[in-house]
Amino acid sequence: MKKPMIGLEVHGYLETKEKLFCNCRNFHDMKLIKPNTNVCPVCTGQPGSKPMLPNKSAIDKLLQIGLMLGCKVNPVFLWQRKHYNWPDMPKGYQITISGAHSIPVAENGKFLGIRIREVHLEEDPAAWNPDKGTIDYNRSGAPLVEIVTEPDFTSSEQVQTWLKQLVLTLSYIKALNKDAGIKSDVNVNIKGLTVRTEIKNVNSITEIIKSIKSELRRHEKEKPIKQETRRWNSITEKTQLMRTKEEQADYRFIPDPDLPAIKINKQRVQDIKNKLPESPEEKLDKIIKKHKINPKDAEVLTQNLEIVELYEKVIKKINPKFALPWITTEWLSVLNHNKKTMKEVDINPQHIIELLKLLKENKITALAAKNILRKFIPKSFSPLKLAKSSEKISDKEKLLKIIHKIYKNNQKTIADYKAGNKQALNFLIGKIMQETNRRADYQVVREMLEKELK
Numbered sequence: 001m002k003k004p005m006i007g008l009e010v011h012g013y014l015e016t017k018e019k020l021f022c023n024c025r026n027f028h029d030m031k032l033i034k035p036n037t038n039v040c041p042v043c044t045g046q047p048g049s050k051p052m053l054p055n056k057s058a059i060d061k062l063l064q065i066g067l068m069l070g071c072k073v074n075p076v077f078l079w080q081r082k083h084y085n086w087p088d089m090p091k092g093y094q095i096t097i098s099g100a101h102s103i104p105v106a107e108n109g110k111f112l113g114i115r116i117r118e119v120h121l122e123e124d125p126a127a128w129n130p131d132k133g134t135i136d137y138n139r140s141g142a143p144l145v146e147i148v149t150e151p152d153f154t155s156s157e158q159v160q161t162w163l164k165q166l167v168l169t170l171s172y173i174k175a176l177n178k179d180a181g182i183k184s185d186v187n188v189n190i191k192g193l194t195v196r197t198e199i200k201n202v203n204s205i206t207e208i209i210k211s212i213k214s215e216l217r218r219h220e221k222e223k224p225i226k227q228e229t230r231r232w233n234s235i236t237e238k239t240q241l242m243r244t245k246e247e248q249a250d251y252r253f254i255p256d257p258d259l260p261a262i263k264i265n266k267q268r269v270q271d272i273k274n275k276l277p278e279s280p281e282e283k284l285d286k287i288i289k290k291h292k293i294n295p296k297d298a299e300v301l302t303q304n305l306e307i308v309e310l311y312e313k314v315i316k317k318i319n320p321k322f323a324l325p326w327i328t329t330e331w332l333s334v335l336n337h338n339k340k341t342m343k344e345v346d347i348n349p350q351h352i353i354e355l356l357k358l359l360k361e362n363k364i365t366a367l368a369a370k371n372i373l374r375k376f377i378p379k380s381f382s383p384l385k386l387a388k389s390s391e392k393i394s395d396k397e398k399l400l401k402i403i404h405k406i407y408k409n410n411q412k413t414i415a416d417y418k419a420g421n422k423q424a425l426n427f428l429i430g431k432i433m434q435e436t437n438r439r440a441d442y443q444v445v446r447e448m449l450e451k452e453l454k
Helices: 056-068 156-171 205-222 266-274 280-291 295-301 305-314 320-337 349-360 366-374 396-409 411-418 423-435 442-453
Strands: 004-013 080-083 093-096 106-111 114-123 127-129 134-136 143-149 182-190 197-203 228-233 238-244
Touching: 004 156, 004 205, 056 106, 056 114, 056 143, 056 156, 056 266, 093 114, 106 156, 156 182, 156 205, 156 280, 182 205, 197 205, 197 238, 205 228, 205 238, 280 295, 295 305, 295 320, 305 320, 305 349, 320 349, 320 366, 349 366, 396 411, 396 423, 396 442, 411 423, 411 442, 423 442
Parallel strands: 197 228
Antiparallel strands: 004 143, 004 182, 080 093, 106 114, 114 143, 127 134, 182 197, 228 238
């Protein structure tokens, strides 16, 4: 089989408070608000309206992305008008940094072995539903980053791994609106056998992978020799012809006379570069080497920047291996159970340090520690206040009285245990833990109970 050549034009919504050229809000999810209510004359292309100067925050986010992807940042770039007549763009053109004679904001990078051709910025069109004939301008003018790769991918599996890591890496700089997700134009051909096909606006990583697999099957079977632009039908799981492929001349790119050239000085770039966090790969490598942690555990840790930052603060005072399961398993479990993210809770690393110290010094049981951890939602507190009431009970005389009480009230369970049901022992231990509010020393209780049952 000839070698597949796959390239991506990945689009993501930048995390900013306002749209690119107006003061309208850049909401996390435009579908949650009433259609055509988050609009103004600028983002709906009203006659006589002109764009404001571009959103500074959007440009800073774009520079961060370019630097994280190892790109060279150019000192100046121009806004251009990309002309096309579709209902989602009422003024007849899209304001973008791409196109003929354009200078990308950032270019010639490399991320996980895939070459990055350019990174640029543009305004998002409106949401057009051709089936219903409706248009919603709420998202029109939202700042959209486009990351263009070279056709270096050779399989859908490689694309999937790369995209997941890209999203994770950009989450470390809080550049993309994670609720809006990503979409991509996908370019596919088979080297030496077919010409390139562009699949427009494929939403979600799952659908991107499906579209690539489907289109490669079509290329193997039909061997297309004309460039086409196609759309992805997620119901039939096949691509459909939209139009023959446009060339750059078809868009009639011209510099936008309403917007000045943007100059990026070296100091601005250096200041942004100095503030960039380590990438997930760098953090993963550091944690494994420095703290000798299992790679799989370390990978779980680095999936979320706030979680790994919490861990790094905790291990300044707590043994890294001892702290690891309490962050990657117990704390993540608490967050997931409450359907919360780190952004939605107020957690003080010192409170987790105090909790783990109490546990390590055998002042509280693991069950008591878990119980306190659950109470850290939505805001943590010093567990020292609860230490007295959660103090571990290891005194055998105290425990013996409780064991005798449980023994007396659970004769049937004891009979089951003596008849060979070993699970009955765990039930009795659970009753003792319940009686002591999880304060009983588990190991001591188990040994004493086994002795009593004999």
